Structure formats: structure tokens, C-alpha cells
Amino acid sequence: MLSLSFISMKAIKGLGQHFLNDSSIASKIADLGKIQPDERVWEIGPGPGILTHELLKQGAKLEAFELDRRMARVLTDRFGDSIDLSLIDILKLDWQKQLLKDAIPLKLIANIPYQITSPLLYRIEAHAKSFSRIVLMIQQEVAERLSAVPGSKNFGPLTLRLGLLFDIHTAFKVGKESFNPMPKVDSAVIVMTPRQDPLGISSPTIFYELITAAFAHRRKTLRNNLIPMIGKEKLGKLEQNCQIDFSRRAETLSEKDYILLSDLIAEL
Numbered sequence: 001m002l003s004l005s006f007i008s009m010k011a012i013k014g015l016g017q018h019f020l021n022d023s024s025i026a027s028k029i030a031d032l033g034k035i036q037p038d039e040r041v042w043e044i045g046p047g048p049g050i051l052t053h054e055l056l057k058q059g060a061k062l063e064a065f066e067l068d069r070r071m072a073r074v075l076t077d078r079f080g081d082s083i084d085l086s087l088i089d090i091l092k093l094d095w096q097k098q099l100l101k102d103a104i105p106l107k108l109i110a111n112i113p114y115q116i117t118s119p120l121l122y123r124i125e126a127h128a129k130s131f132s133r134i135v136l137m138i139q140q141e142v143a144e145r146l147s148a149v150p151g152s153k154n155f156g157p158l159t160l161r162l163g164l165l166f167d168i169h170t171a172f173k174v175g176k177e178s179f180n181p182m183p184k185v186d187s188a189v190i191v192m193t194p195r196q197d198p199l200g201i202s203s204p205t206i207f208y209e210l211i212t213a214a215f216a217h218r219r220k221t222l223r224n225n226l227i228p229m230i231g232k233e234k235l236g237k238l239e240q241n242c243q244i245d246f247s248r249r250a251e252t253l254s255e256k257d258y259i260l261l262s263d264l265i266a267e268l
Helices: 023-032 050-057 071-082 095-101 114-126 140-146 157-163 204-214 222-241 255-267
Strands: 040-044 061-066 083-087 106-111 131-139 166-174 187-194
Touching (some): 023 187, 050 106, 114 131, 114 157, 131 140, 140 166, 157 204, 222 255
Parallel strands (some): 040 061, 106 131
């Protein structure tokens, strides 16, 4: 177990800081990255560097992005020039410009601040082709949503959006007692790898609009959720053109069902 007593600073609640305090967990996360010597790796929110240390041990050419300026000296004292440290909010970073500077695809391995989970995942979605492997420690609830299957309560738009691009699985769970200060929820480590069998969508814009509408009210049927999107007349035509039961709820449909529906809506 790694003590954080070597830094005389408290976690900042506004930054969502919960420092991992178990080096064995950091080692397991780094192992999941399958890092090759001198392979380019991004780490977001390194904090005092418990995961950073393990990534460097495995030979990563590490670029770290940290918002808390207090950590700059801690990281510099520990790792010197071994890391390329940028003091910046990752959500304000120009990802397109930054990725042009790096040899891609690269890897992203991080224990991220939980309050930025959703916007960060959408950034990853937008730049999916830039990453060969992603390992993230996130809230267990979000991990369950990302790896959910049709018919489960956790299956939803986030599952579908990220699932189009990545194969996602939960590697292991991490109890809240492994953090300082202790968060209110447990965590999980997920692994995301580029999907080898991506399915074609004729109109991505309609697909994303469709899944947003379908899950707008989870207790309503697919039929009732889609009326505001396409109207009753087009909905009637849509029901005639496919064999999907529109009295079902959104979470019971598969990825292929939604792709079929979006393709058919595009033809209406």
C-alpha cells in the first residue's frame, strides 16, 4: 500500500480528486495497457503519480495532462524529464492539434477524475481512430453502462455510441476504500480496443437522433418515444417496413435493430 503522506496537500473537492492509494492496483492497470518499450501513452489526471510510476516502469513514453498546478512540483520531483507534463484541463485541450503532434495510434491509460467521465468519453468517441488501446478507471456504474447488453437496465445511448467504435469489457472492480479521500461509489477498470467488425450506418446523424429519442423516457414504448421525432404518419410507415415490435422498450433492441431503424428512417 502506498502512502500519500509525502505530499502536504489535500484533495480538492471541486476537481473531483480521489487519489488511488494502492500501488498493486496501479500495477494491474498498467499491465492492462500492454505497453511496448517507448510506446506513446497519454495519462489524464496523474495526481501524485502512483499510476505514472507503473507506466514508466513498463517503458511508456508518457505524456501526462494535469489540471492541479500543485502537482507539477510533485511530479517533476519524482519523475523529472521522464514525463512530458502539460498543466491543462483535458476538456479544454485542442485534441485535434495535440494528436497531430503525436505518433498515432497511441494509448490512453488513466485513473480519471469522475466528474469529467461523460465529456471525456465523448471526446474519446470523437477521436476514436487515434487510440489503439484505452484503459480507464471510472465509476462502476458507468463501467456497467458501457459493457451492458440489450435487455439490461444499464443498456442505453452511451452503450450504443461507444460500442460502435470499441470492444469494451470490465477488467476488474476497485472498492472505494482504495482511494484517499474515499469516494461515495466503487470503481471499475475498463479496457477499450478498436472494434474489428464495425457496422456501417447510412446516416450517423439520424442514428444518434434515434437513440436519443428512443431512450428519452425509459418507461415508454419505442412507439411513443419516436412519435415526437418522426410523427405518427412516418412512424406508421416505419412499422410497416420492418419486423420490429414497437411496443417494446428501447433497452430491449439491439445495435443491429437501431442501425436498421435509422437506415429506414433515412429513406422515409
